[in-house]
């Protein structure tokens with residue numbers, strides 16, 4: 001923010017350090033991917049007068065930020081919140097672009113249901129549903145770290161902790177599902193593949209949750225970011241070739257030459273060799289790609305003629321549902337209060353059940369927390385399958401047991417004339433949309449050799 005509260009158009013990636021330059025003069029930059037990272041690079045370069053083109057495989061911009069209409073109501077199928085909006089590039093951009101937003105009004109009081117026992121949960125059974133439940137585990141993991149003991153998975157640490165505690169079996173199973181839900185939703189992966197050291201002492205659980213929500217969805221944030229840039233949709237990139245003199249980005253029957261490229265595809269796409277590199281990426285870089293984790297988080301939206309649940313039970317704004325299968329993490333329901341829709345957040349291990357029949361699955365969730373059959377049928381449905389989406393291959397990156405947060409920083413290192421950006425390329429805000437945007441700003445700073453870059457909003 002500039003003086004007198006006027007939004008400032010100068011942006012950095014959280015630091016005014018100038019990243020190490022790429023070899024060669026910056027004449028034309030080819031950006032691979034029109035997610036928020038690629039759009040941020042392109043906006044900054046275009047604003048600086050650098051020739052730049054963005055190549056996007058899909059028929060739309062936004063990547064894992066994807067707003068759709070469900071029976072006429074806004075639904076964000078990927079990111080929906082601007083998490084931790086203080087000192088956050090995304091919140092600054094929203095101010096500059098004049099995008100309307102609200103503070104997430106969803107209350108912290110919530111309801112719940114257990115599908116295994118077919119009943120709603122009592123308030124005392126929900127009392128432990130908060131990050132405080134992890135405090136004793138975090139103490140244990142810190143002690144392990146200080147004693148030089150090896151890192152373990154969150155599943156091992158949770159199971160050990162629960163086995164040592166006094167809870168009866170049914171409560172233990174529910175608490176495990178709840179803990180799995182919190183870890184799997186923040187880490188977007190299975191409990192058994194998330195590092196306890198990372199989750200509890202490094203970057204994963206970040207501070208208090210104060211979240212902003214763009215009223216018209218993330219598309220209202222992305223459209224102004226993309227407005228001035230040259231973007232080619234329906235252009236899947238197959239490989240990025242480089243020589244000492246430049247780069248050639250190759251698709252099906254076409255190619256784009258440039259002095260430099262910035263690759264912003266997801267870690268899941270890199271893991272699946274969705275884009276090839278000639279010459280291949282160095283072995284140490286490939287090793288980091290292979291060992292870094294990438295799982296999923298899915299969503300379902302139901303729309304109704306009216307939000308019948310609000311009058312009846314205000315606590316139903318925010319609910320937790322324990323699946324009957326005790327090996328699945330709990331799922332969350334949210335009502336942002338902006339429209340008669342209910343959003344379901346589906347943790348990695350619960351996603352396969354949801355995918356079999358998203359409508360029946362979501363109705364069952366809602367009926368369980370509502371306490372009786374729905375008074376009206378839903379008028380709209382949307383559901384995701386990020387895991388099997390060939391241009392995403394999952395939701396966002398996590399750190400596996402034994403690996404380190406620093407792997408995200410290693411993924412940001414340029415390779416010759418190729419820069420890398422995206423949610424997975426920085427430990428500071430890995431996973432978040434603002435982290436992805438900041439990574440794009442970092443690569444624009446690198447190309448322009450500036451401590452901060454200008455972004456233009458129409």
Ligand SMILES: Cc1cc2nc3c(=O)[nH]c(=O)nc-3n(C[C@H](O)[C@H](O)[C@H](O)COP(=O)(O)OP(=O)(O)OC[C@H]3O[C@@H](n4cnc5c(N)ncnc54)[C@H](O)[C@@H]3O)c2cc1C
Pocket residue numbers: 032033034035036037038055056057058061062063064065077078079080081082083235236237238264265266269274275297298299386390391392394395396421422423424431432433434436
């Ligand atoms: C369900 C879900 C909920 C989330 N919730 C939040 C949230 O509330 N708040 C938050 O901050 N973050 C959230 N996130 C994370 C956030 O969405 C991501 O961090 C962010 O969108 C990543 O942006 P990106 O530019 O790095 O990658 P992407 O958005 O994946 O962009 C990469 C682009 O590259 C394209 N591409 C892939 N392969 C090719 C190819 N071969 N050729 C050309 N183009 C290609 C893709 O189509 C895509 O457009 C959520 C994510 C999911 C999935």
